[in-house]
Amino acid sequence: MSKQIVIVGAGPGGLATAMRLASQGYQVQIFEAADRVGGRMRGFEEGSYAFDTGPTILQVPRVYEELFTESGLKLSDYIHFKQLDPNTRLHFWDGSQLDLTSNLDAFKAQLASMRADLPEAFDHWYAEHVRKNLLGYKPYLGTPVRPILGYLRPDEIAAALSFRPWESLYQHFWRFFKDERLVYALSYSSKYLGMHPTLCSSIFSLIPFLEFADGVWHPEGGFRALAQSMAQAARDLGVQIHLNCPVKQVWIEQNCARGVELATSDRIPADAVVVNADFGYGIRHLVPESARGRYSDRKLNRLQFSCSTFMLYLGINRRYENLPHHQLYLSDRIRSRERPWVDDSALDEKDPPFYVCNPTIVDPSNAPAGHSTLFVLVPIPNTSHNVDWVTSQQAYRDLIIQRMSLLGYDNLEQHIVTETCYTAPTWRDDYRVHLGAVFNLTHSWNQLGPFRPPIRSDSLRRLYWIGGAVHPGSGLLTILEAARSATTFVRQDLDMPSLVTKSGNQ
Numbered sequence: 001m002s003k004q005i006v007i008v009g010a011g012p013g014g015l016a017t018a019m020r021l022a023s024q025g026y027q028v029q030i031f032e033a034a035d036r037v038g039g040r041m042r043g044f045e046e047g048s049y050a051f052d053t054g055p056t057i058l059q060v061p062r063v064y065e066e067l068f069t070e071s072g073l074k075l076s077d078y079i080h081f082k083q084l085d086p087n088t089r090l091h092f093w094d095g096s097q098l099d100l101t102s103n104l105d106a107f108k109a110q111l112a113s114m115r116a117d118l119p120e121a122f123d124h125w126y127a128e129h130v131r132k133n134l135l136g137y138k139p140y141l142g143t144p145v146r147p148i149l150g151y152l153r154p155d156e157i158a159a160a161l162s163f164r165p166w167e168s169l170y171q172h173f174w175r176f177f178k179d180e181r182l183v184y185a186l187s188y189s190s191k192y193l194g195m196h197p198t199l200c201s202s203i204f205s206l207i208p209f210l211e212f213a214d215g216v217w218h219p220e221g222g223f224r225a226l227a228q229s230m231a232q233a234a235r236d237l238g239v240q241i242h243l244n245c246p247v248k249q250v251w252i253e254q255n256c257a258r259g260v261e262l263a264t265s266d267r268i269p270a271d272a273v274v275v276n277a278d279f280g281y282g283i284r285h286l287v288p289e290s291a292r293g294r295y296s297d298r299k300l301n302r303l304q305f306s307c308s309t310f311m312l313y314l315g316i317n318r319r320y321e322n323l324p325h326h327q328l329y330l331s332d333r334i335r336s337r338e339r340p341w342v343d344d345s346a347l348d349e350k351d352p353p354f355y356v357c358n359p360t361i362v363d364p365s366n367a368p369a370g371h372s373t374l375f376v377l378v379p380i381p382n383t384s385h386n387v388d389w390v391t392s393q394q395a396y397r398d399l400i401i402q403r404m405s406l407l408g409y410d411n412l413e414q415h416i417v418t419e420t421c422y423t424a425p426t427w428r429d430d431y432r433v434h435l436g437a438v439f440n441l442t443h444s445w446n447q448l449g450p451f452r453p454p455i456r457s458d459s460l461r462r463l464y465w466i467g468g469a470v471h472p473g474s475g476l477l478t479i480l481e482a483a484r485s486a487t488t489f490v491r492q493d494l495d496m497p498s499l500v501t502k503s504g505n506q
């Protein structure tokens, strides 16, 4: 009989791991607490409008192709992706704007109008990143983590040093461009790694490069459709998905995961358990402290978590046809290097940077004819900073609606038909995300690689973690890569135990 795997959670990480494991012959069951799959990207409907809740930026479509192909399926039988142009429109504090686009000639034409030498500087930066991608992507993102000593290979160190990984993203982009608008334009993704560009390592300059090189894409029907298509693919491979089925705890005997205990107190036995619940939440709620190894409450309290996000999901009775899919307002505040602005430890009630997605223009399926939906995201403190949302929420909502004219959303208030607002406690309570820190653990050096919680538990046998807070890191691209590593570990432990000691992978 084939081996039984239980997965806790049907977020992107749980679904991708389920597809891979089922395609390799394991009997897989997913237990999901919510009434639908997708985790942070599960989406919702309100009246005749449909909304994505979390991800809106799809990078490196190859990773999705590989997930389906390596599971014996064809991505295009389940979902189609559309490439966006521009990738993102940025509005700066001084009123100027810049379109990030994978049409490099068009991008360089904009740079030339900013300063004559910028196109050549960009060519140098791009050429360096073709090399950086070749040397850095696979060994650090696309393969399982190594023990610390495994990173001390002279050839790799020599190659890495030429990219100056000790520089911050700010220093890195300043060295190439010496224009603050460009520095922040190309490093804004550090926010999604939980960090300010002056604190985030320049190794992450690979993210804007991948967007230039591979484009930014949108799944038809939205990211909630992507979640549904991954769930359908998993079911087609034989995976059973149980919705509305919260897991109470991992069932542990003799330091080994034996299955899970559901909230109903039923026990589901398994040969291995993969936890896709958010690590910060799951390690506290699903594993007793005595079995957590190095992740005691004390250690967990010392980990650094990302910001949270204030969200407005608006159904509106008009379309903004001329405004692009992704827009970002980079306010003057992001140039501050002082607390609380560098670490999002206080609510910015004057001039916060914010992001708006206008998906109906490329994907009209989410609203009635002539109407559209808008997705508004503002980085805010996570719940450890005690913002009182009961008193702040309405005023903050009013501020953001009024500021949206900065991105061209004029007279918005009068067009709003439906409105849903999330604050940090929503992510914490409804999505079970520790501190509502939606981008998980920050990606500081002390929380990367062998210092990040591992996929294969180091305290319990046959227990694995998949998701944004564990190795290699947050974001769909990374989590999908991690699902491959999780599957490798399960196979090594259940079917090829002799390989474990040889590979030494954690």
Ligand SMILES: Cc1cc2nc3c(=O)[nH]c(=O)nc-3n(C[C@H](O)[C@H](O)[C@H](O)COP(=O)(O)OP(=O)(O)OC[C@H]3O[C@@H](n4cnc5c(N)ncnc54)[C@H](O)[C@@H]3O)c2cc1C
Binding pocket: 008, 009, 010, 011, 012, 013, 014, 031, 032, 033, 034, 037, 038, 039, 040, 041, 053, 054, 055, 056, 057, 058, 245, 246, 247, 248, 276, 277, 278, 309, 377, 431, 432, 433, 438, 439, 466, 467, 468, 469, 474, 475, 476, 477, 479
């Ligand atoms: C507003 C926002 C914008 C984002 N934008 C992007 C973007 O543009 N691009 C990008 O790549 N990433 C983006 N992200 C990040 C991305 O959404 C996350 O990295 C990703 O969803 C994390 O996936 P996951 O599999 O780790 O877990 P989750 O999505 O958190 O899924 C975990 C699942 O486990 C379930 N669960 C928890 N506890 C239990 C239990 N006890 N029993 C059963 N089930 C349980 C939960 O209900 C959930 O379904 C964004 C996130 C947010 C919130």
